[in-house]
Amino acid sequence: MSALYLDEADVKHLLTMDMALEAVEAAHLAHGHGRAIDIPRQRTRLPTAALHILQGALPDSGVFGYKAYTTSREANRFLVHLFDAASGRLLAMIEADRLGMMRTGAAGGVAARHLARPDAATVGLFGAGWQARSQIEALCRVRPVQLVKVYSRDEAKRQAFCEEMAQSLGGEFRPASSPEDTVRGSDIVVTITTAAQPLFDGAWIEEGCHVNAAGSNALIRREIDETTVRRAGLVCVDSRPTALAEAGDLLPLLEKGRLHDRQLVELGEIVAGIRPGRGSDAQITLFESQGMAIQDLAVATRLLPLARQRGLGRPLPT
Numbered sequence: 204m205s206a207l208y209l210d211e212a213d214v215k216h217l218l219t220m221d222m223a224l225e226a227v228e229a230a231h232l233a234h235g236h237g238r239a240i241d242i243p244r245q246r247t248r249l250p251t252a253a254l255h256i257l258q259g260a261l262p263d264s265g266v267f268g269y270k271a272y273t274t275s276r277e278a279n280r281f282l283v284h285l286f287d288a289a290s291g292r293l294l295a296m297i298e299a300d301r302l303g304m305m306r307t308g309a310a311g312g313v314a315a316r317h318l319a320r321p322d323a324a325t326v327g328l329f330g331a332g333w334q335a336r337s338q339i340e341a342l343c344r345v346r347p348v349q350l351v352k353v354y355s356r357d358e359a360k361r362q363a364f365c366e367e368m369a370q371s372l373g374g375e376f377r378p379a380s381s382p383e384d385t386v387r388g389s390d391i392v393v394t395i396t397t398a399a400q401p402l403f404d405g406a407w408i409e410e411g412c413h414v415n416a417a418g419s420n421a422l423i424r425r426e427i428d429e430t431t432v433r434r435a436g437l438v439c440v441d442s443r444p445t446a447l448a449e450a451g452d453l454l455p456l457l458e459k460g461r462l463h464d465r466q467l468v469e470l471g472e473i474v475a476g477i478r479p480g481r482g483s484d485a486q487i488t489l490f491e492s493q494g495m496a497i498q499d500l501a502v503a504t505r506l507l508p509l510a511r512q513r514g515l516g517r518p519l520p521t
Contacts, residue, residue: 206294207518211301213298214299214301217513220341223308223341224313226309227498230500234442234495236471240267240497243257243449244256244494245257252274252275254272257269257270257495259500260288264501264504267288268283269283270284279300293519293521302503304337305337306498306501307337308334308336308337308339308340310417310441310498311342311490312345313341313470319346319481323346324348324349325388325389326390327352327385327389328352328393329355329382329394329395330396332396336368339372349375350374350376351375352385353378354379354382354384361379365377385403386403389409390409392408392414393414394426396426399425401427404428405427406430408431410485411484413489414488415492419451424451426451433461436488437486439467439491441495442469443469445493452491
């Protein structure tokens with residue numbers, strides 16, 4: 204059987220948030236039980252562009268592979284390469300801009316499912332771009348979200364985002380007047396930006412709040428301050444080695460000895476029941492999302508049979 208090439212249109216046609224949530228949770232469950240391999244992101248930088256590679260394996264699904272993406276002033280381009288774990292045969296190449304956006308949102312949704320209070324209904328969102336859409340869609344699947352307060356630097360973009368998301372998801376979306384307005388009164392706070400400096404004062408976070416910090420996947424990025432991290436009774440990461448290598452939000456505290464690597468709990472450990480999640484309704488919890496290859500691979504393994512069933516994709520000459 205020939206390997207398939209799936210483009211962005213194929214992925215958009217096939218991939219749903221429910222599928223992404225199930226796939227990402229399954230990947231973290233396998234990781235928590237030690238039945239997955241994930242290699243921290245590797246980067247090759249040139250003056251004009253950079254290449255980023257995440258690789259890993261899901262032995263129980265019979266696959267391994269990698270996601271390679273390039274970033275430049277011209278554009279960002281993403282491809283997932285999926286291989287059969289027994290034969291090494293190429294199974295699929297999948298354009299992965301939308302796939303990556305959906306699995307990143309799903310990771311936040313899985314974290315909220317296990318860490319946010321069950322009655323969490325108000326979300327404060329920093330960011331109004333492409334990635335922010337899936338963050339909110341996932342939260343609406345796992346918690347009874349009624350109000351989303353949205354803050355971004357561009358007021359017009361903020362307003363347009365609220366109108367679009369209210370139409371597609373329902374519920375109330377309101378442009379926030381300030382970072383403080385975004386955080387105060389929120390049961391869940393989400394940051395999905397490219398900020399280099401913290402977006403808000405951690406003193407504004409309410410007791411019992413859960414924070415999904417999803418944008419700081421490089422040393423030069425910081426979305427949350429030291430106060431937020433210190434107030435968190437539980438600091439959860441998708442992968443401990445990756446967080447220690449590139450979590451810009453956590454590294455300043457780690458370097459100062461105010462946070463220790465043994466305090467970082469992996470999401471898979473919580474999903475698998477190996478480590479406890481939220482300890483009380485008043486506890487503040489934090490999830491730092493850097494992204495893992497096994498998330499991409501888990502989604503890809505679910506897309507491939509659907510594509511074959513529906514006659515989508517193009518055969519590759521391998």
